[in-house]
Amino acid sequence: xxxxxxxxxxxxxxxxxxxxxxxxxxxxxxxxxxxxxxxxxxxxxxxxxxxxxxxxxxxxxxxxxxxxxxxxxxxxxxxxxxxxxxxxxxxxxxxxxxxxxxxxxxxxxxxxxxxxxxxxxxxxxxxxxxxxxxxxxxxxxxxxxxxxxxxxxxxxxxxxxxxxxxxxxxxxxxxxxxxxxxxxxxxxxxxxxxxxxxxxxxxxxxxxxxxxxxxxxxxxxxxxxxxxxxxxxxxxxxxxxxxxxxxxxxxxxxxxxxxxxxxxxxxxxxx
Amino acid sequence: xxxxxxxxxxxxxxxxxxxxxxxxxxxxxxxxxxxxxxxxxxxxxxxxxxxxxxxxxxxxxxxxxxxxxxxxxxxxxxxxxxxxxxxxxxxxxxxxxxxxxxxxxxxxxxxxxxxxxxxxxxxxxxxxxxxxxxxxxxxxxxxxxxxxxxxxxxxxxxxxxxxxxxxxxxxxxxxxxxxxxxxxxxxxxxxxxxxxxxxxxxxxxxxxxxxxxxxxxxxxxxxxxxxxxxxxxxxxxxxxxxxxxxxxxxxxxxxxxxxxxxxxx
Numbered sequence: 001x002x003x004x005x006x007x008x009x010x011x012x013x014x015x016x017x018x019x020x021x022x023x024x025x026x027x028x029x030x031x032x033x034x035x036x037x038x039x040x041x042x043x044x045x046x047x048x049x050x051x052x053x054x055x056x057x058x059x060x061x062x063x064x065x066x067x068x069x070x071x072x073x074x075x076x077x078x079x080x081x082x083x084x085x086x087x088x089x090x091x092x093x094x095x096x097x098x099x100x101x102x103x104x105x106x107x108x109x110x111x112x113x114x115x116x117x118x119x120x121x122x123x124x125x126x127x128x129x130x131x132x133x134x135x136x137x138x139x140x141x142x143x144x145x146x147x148x149x150x151x152x153x154x155x156x157x158x159x160x161x162x163x164x165x166x167x168x169x170x171x172x173x174x175x176x177x178x179x180x181x182x183x184x185x186x187x188x189x190x191x192x193x194x195x196x197x198x199x200x201x202x203x204x205x206x207x208x209x210x211x212x213x214x215x216x217x218x219x220x221x222x223x224x225x226x227x228x229x230x231x232x233x234x235x236x237x238x239x240x241x242x243x244x245x246x247x248x249x250x251x252x253x254x255x256x257x258x259x260x261x262x263x264x265x266x267x268x269x270x271x
Numbered sequence: 272x273x274x275x276x277x278x279x280x281x282x283x284x285x286x287x288x289x290x291x292x293x294x295x296x297x298x299x300x301x302x303x304x305x306x307x308x309x310x311x312x313x314x315x316x317x318x319x320x321x322x323x324x325x326x327x328x329x330x331x332x333x334x335x336x337x338x339x340x341x342x343x344x345x346x347x348x349x350x351x352x353x354x355x356x357x358x359x360x361x362x363x364x365x366x367x368x369x370x371x372x373x374x375x376x377x378x379x380x381x382x383x384x385x386x387x388x389x390x391x392x393x394x395x396x397x398x399x400x401x402x403x404x405x406x407x408x409x410x411x412x413x414x415x416x417x418x419x420x421x422x423x424x425x426x427x428x429x430x431x432x433x434x435x436x437x438x439x440x441x442x443x444x445x446x447x448x449x450x451x452x453x454x455x456x457x458x459x460x461x462x463x464x465x466x467x468x469x470x471x472x473x474x475x476x477x478x479x480x481x482x483x484x485x486x487x488x489x490x491x492x493x494x495x496x497x498x499x500x501x502x503x504x505x506x507x508x509x510x511x512x513x514x515x516x517x518x519x520x521x522x523x524x525x526x527x528x529x530x531x532x533x534x535x536x
Contacts (some may be wrong), residue, residue, distance in 0.1 A: 106463075114420070115464040131465050132420065132448040213461070214449025215425065221450075229452065232352035233427040235360075 028246065035243055036236040043240040051218050052226040053244060057252075059134065059222060060202035063141035067149045067198045072191060075153035076179065080162075089155075096149045101144055105211025108140060113212075132238035136213035137220050147200040149191075156190020157183070196253060202248055293367065297493045298498075313341030316511040317363065319354045321370035321429070321498065322345060322393060322455045323472050328368070331518055335511075342511055349438075350428040350453035351375075358383055358503070363375040367518070368500040370394070373430035375499040383505040385506060388499035391471045391520050393534040395495045396433055397473040398486040406467025411488050413468060414445040422457045425450040429496060430457070434470045440513035458483070477532040495534065 010019065036043075043049070077083065078090050096104055112119040112130045121127045130136050164186060168178040184191075206224040215219040216228065223245040231238040320328045325348045332344035347354070351374035358367060359381045367383075368391070369375040374446070375388050384409070400408050404420045414421050423433030423445060431450065438445045448466065453456040457469040462482045476485035500519060502512040518524050529535065 109465055113463060113465050129420065137412050154396060210456075214422065215451065216447065216449050229425050229427050229450075231356055232425070232452075235322060235356060 006154050013167040017222070030241055031246070032240055038237070040240055042239055044244065048221070048226060049241065049244065052221050052223045052241075053248065054217070055134065055137070055221065056203055056223040056245070056267050057248070058179045059137045059141055060145075060199050060205075062138045063145055064149075064195055064199040066138065066142045067146040068191070068195055071146045071149040071194075071198075072153055072184075073196075075150045075157060076183070078150070079154045079157035080183075089255075095151060096144055096148045097151075101205065101207025101209075102142055102211050105140060105208040108136075108143060108208065108212040112139070130214065131212055132220060134213075134219055135224060137209055140208040140212045141205045144205050144208050145198045145202040148201050149194040152194030152197055153187065153191050156187040159190075160186045191258075194255060200249060200253065203245070272409045273304070297429045310339050311341075312339040312508075312511045314343070314508045314511065316342060316344045316365050316515060318344065318346050318366040318368070318509050318515060319358065319362070319364045320348055320366075320368040321351045321374075322353070322453045323349050323350065323370055323430075323474055324498075325370055326478050327527050327533070328519075329523055330527055331515070334523075335518055339511075339514075340495050344511075344515070352377070352428050353453070363507060364503055365506035365508050366500065366502055366515055367427070368498060370498055371432065371496045372499055373432065374429060375501070378501075378503075381421055382506065383503050385449065385502040385504045385509065385512075388501035389516075389520070390536045391500045391516075392473055392498045392525070392528045392536055393495050394438060394498065394532075395491040395534065396430070396470055396488075397476050397491060398488060399467050399471045399476050399479070399483050399487060401456060401461055401464045402482055403465075404483060404484055404486075405464070408468040408486060410486070411441050411443050411490055412445065414438070414470070416445050418448050419467040420448045420465070421445070422449045422451055422460045422466045423447045424457055424470070425452060425453055428453055430454040430470070430472060433494050433496055437470075439489075439491045441488075441490045472532075474532040497536070498533075502524055515535045 010115070047132060054234065074093065078086060078093075085091075099107075108116075109119075109131065110116050114120065114123045114129050114131065119130060122130070130139065164182050165178050168182045169175075178237070204224055205222070206228065207218070210225050210228070215221050215225050217226075221229075223241060227238050227241045227245070230241055286298055294338050294370065295493075298494045312335075313445060316332075318328060318332065326352070328346055328348075329524045332346050336344050337344055349357075351369040351371065354367065355369065355374045355377040356380050358364060367378055369378075372390075376445045378384060379388065397414075398411070402449065404412070408419065413419055414423070426432060430453070436447075449457075449460070451460070451469075454471050454475055458471050458479055460466045461469045462479060468486075473487070500516055502509060502516055519528075525535065
């Protein structure tokens with residue numbers, strides 16, 4: 001563990017790590033280098049850009065909220081409960097991770113589309129249609145992003161020391177109280193990390209959104225959709241839009257990191 | 272949907288390619304009218320074609336492979352504008368067939384063509400409605416009805432450009448619920464019954480079969496798309512590329528196109 005000018009990183013780790021950085025960062029550098037900096041002002045001033053950005057931030061945040069409300073309890077069930085078929089359940093709820101998002105979009109149609117299993121009675125009796133609305137964007141993003149949160153939180157729960165919960169139980173706390181007062185604070189950093197991952201995935205969501213929610217400026221056209229369509233007409237505009245999305249998401253993540261995860265790498269949590 | 276379709280097409284082409292190479296007898300199996308080539312083409316032929324050409328070019332590609340057991344035809348179908356962008360970014364292809372002249376111009380402006388493009392077919396718009404026409408759509412004016420759920424193509428792709436033109440001709444202010452990224456995506460929404468109507472090509476309505484009904488409208492005649500095709504300058508397989516273009520423009524190719532609902536150039 002002697003540091004020798006390379007920050008104490010052994011050579012067999014340093015080389016692949018450096019390659020990984022190059023692999024991940026070079027495409028972003030390409031965007032920055034090729035960006036039409038002289039026309040970036042007028043490009044950004046277009047009304048659609050602001051609309052798409054607002055919609056993206058709103059829908060990704062809502063999707064993260066829904067994922068937190070439903071996903072954290074699900075993660076607890078997967079990590080702590082003794083119900084039968086837990087591994088099957090885990091495999092089922094993480095299917096959206098491997099499903100191509102467009103397929104996810106079609107699947108959403110089949111369930112809550114106008115002719116879907118649940119969507120048809122909704123439409124026929126209440127006149128409510130879900131596709132092509134902002135709600136559809138949130139649903140599509142939640143479908144794709146929630147598994148990331150569930151997996152992260154479940155991992156955090158498994159890594160957390162269950163003896164704290166046992167201690168709480170021996171002191172007379174019921175399981176709900178234990179969950180609220182002991183488990184949640186214990187895995188808060190894991191939940192925060194999962195929420196960030198979920199938000200980032202929702203923000204970049206494309207396939208399920210364009211399939212299930214369609215594409216209309218102001219209601220369903222998020223930034224990734226705007227980027228895709230701009231690419232058809234004017235690649236430079238697409239680069240500008242990508243950079244905006246990149247800058248906003250990086251800025252948000254750094255800001256959150258300082259506020260939530262700023263306590264360093266340890267899981268120093270006061271219960 | 273488009274990507275999976277393209278991958279599926281590639282897989283099918285790949286399998287067909289393998290079977291074509293498989294037996295010595297396969298060359299004569301079909302005995303079809305691939306008259307344009309003597310069966311000595313080989314290597315891989317890559318064709319970038321507008322999404323609306325999916326079925327016809329798939330068949331023509333199979334025909335060319337049947338006549339040339341050493342040849343593998345790879346077809347890449349997508350919105351013409353996405354393909355044009357890929358080509359200007361250096362995607363390796365032998366042939367480009369676009370759904371309008373604007374997108375071909377993107378490629379010719381970048382001087383990527385080996386010879387001047389030629390218009391090989393034409394296509395008009397038609398209103399597609401789900402089976403039974405649940406929205407009671409009768410014509411172009413229904414696209415302005417806010418109570419109906421309707422889809423058009425985004426203005427950046429050829430079918431969207433044509434749609435904008437027919438709406439302007441007809442004096443209809445369309446109120447679409449979604450602007451789809453290519454014509455097949457718009458058609459999918461009709462097939463799933465999620466929209467009451469979409470503006471697509473007449474050929475798409477025909478290809479969709481029984482799930483979809485078509486409603487022709489008079490304004491479509493004023494905005495018929497010309498489809499140009501060309502061999503690309505950087506074609507890795509120029510010989511096969513020329514053979515494919517010849518096949519498309521031959522009597523057999525034109526017959527396949529008109530059978531699918533396209534119009535003679």
